Amino acid sequence: QLQLQESGPGLVKPSETLSLTCTVSGGSISSSSYYWGWIRQPPGKGLEWIGSIYYSGSTYYNPSLKSRVTISVDTSKNQFSLKLSSVTAADTAVYYCARHMGKVTESWFDPWGQGTLVTVSS
Amino acid sequence: SYVLTQPPSVSVAPGKTARITCGGNNIGSKSVHWYQQKPGQAPVLVIYYDSDRPSGIPERFSGSNSGNTATLTISRVEAGDEADYYCQVWDSSSDNVVFGGGTKLTVL
Numbered sequence: 572q573l574q575l576q577e578s579g580p581g582l583v584k585p586s587e588t589l590s591l592t593c594t595v596s597g598g599s600i601s602s603s604s605y606y607w608g609w610i611r612q613p614p615g616k617g618l619e620w621i622g623s624i625y626y627s628g629s630t631y632y633n634p635s636l637k638s639r640v641t642i643s644v645d646t647s648k649n650q651f652s653l654k655l656s657s658v659t660a661a662d663t664a665v666y667y668c669a670r671h672m673g674k675v676t677e678s679w680f681d682p683w684g685q686g687t688l689v690t691v692s693s
Numbered sequence: 694s695y696v697l698t699q700p701p702s703v704s705v706a707p708g709k710t711a712r713i714t715c716g717g718n719n720i721g722s723k724s725v726h727w728y729q730q731k732p733g734q735a736p737v738l739v740i741y742y743d744s745d746r747p748s749g750i751p752e753r754f755s756g757s758n759s760g761n762t763a764t765l766t767i768s769r770v771e772a773g774d775e776a777d778y779y780c781q782v783w784d785s786s787s788d789n790v791v792f793g794g795g796t797k798l799t800v801l
Contacts, residue, residue: 608790618728618736618779620790634694634787667735673742676783678790679726681738681747 573598575668575684583662583691589655593668593684600649601626606671608680609642609653611664619664623671624651631675658691665689695784697793704799705770713796715763715780723782725763727756730795731776739778740765767798775800 579591593607600607608623622632624642632640636655644651655662665688669680698716705711715725725743728736738747740756743763753768767774780793 610790617795618781618792620792623790631788634789673724676785677724677742678783679724679738679741679781680728680736681741683735683737686735 573670573682575670575682577666577668577684577687579687579689581688581690583658583689584693585659585691586657589653589658589662589689589691591653591666591668591687591689593651593653595649595651595670600644600651601646604672606631606675606678607644607651608669608671610667610669610680610683611662612667612686613661613664621653621655621666660691663689663691694787694789695782695791697780697782697791699778699780699793699796701794702797702799704801705767706801707770707772709770711767711770711774711798713765713767713778713798715765715793716761717763717782718761720761720763720782721759723758723784725756725758726781727754727765728779728781729774729776730779736779770798770800772800774798 574596583589606623609621622642624630639656641654665686667686669683727740729739730736743758744756755766777795779795
């Protein structure tokens with residue numbers, strides 16, 4: 572059964588870079604059928620897609636975050652990572668990683684990791 | 694940018710049918726997916742490709758999509774269905790994943 576687990580600092584200072592890693596177990600991140608994505612949820616609010624990556628390194632980013640986001644993949648470790656630069660309090664959220672399934676233009680997320688809360692504060 | 698509109702809340706008595714709508718411009722031309730999120734938990738996919746159910750999701754969950762509205766229908770609602778529900782599409786005009794604002798389902 573495929574499982575995803577987010578890891579990284581729970582506290583980041585304003586203006587610094589948020590870095591998270593998602594470790595995939597129970598399956599290969601190099602599968603040709605899937606992208607791998609990051610989604611976030613501010614406390615008490617809805618879901619926001621951040622971006623997704625294919626094992627080859629091809630990426631899609633949310634246009635509203637694109638200038639600050641970098642997603643990378645390490646197939647040798649079965650991991651993919653998120654970097655979000657110049658963070659502010661508005662970036663405080665639970666960050667989820669998920670498998671991004673289907674044709675990109677018809678795609679959905681399943682399964683999801685348990686999520687990790689990242690707080691931006693000095 | 695593409696916008697998905699959901700009612701903030703829906704209430705239903707146990708055993709009745711709940712319908713949660715997701716409105717968007719010509720959403721019928723897109724593939725709509727639905728997620729259930731219980732408090733403190735990650736979202737779970739309950740419907741994909743408008744009306745397909747992942748394995749393990751009860752047949753009580755169904756979906757439809759036409760015109761400007763997609764609908765998630767939950768039949769014979771149980772207390773355990775109380776959760777937030779989100780719709781999601783891919784917006785090809787901006788290469789962007791879009792989520793609806795979410796609907797809180799309350800079981801009376």
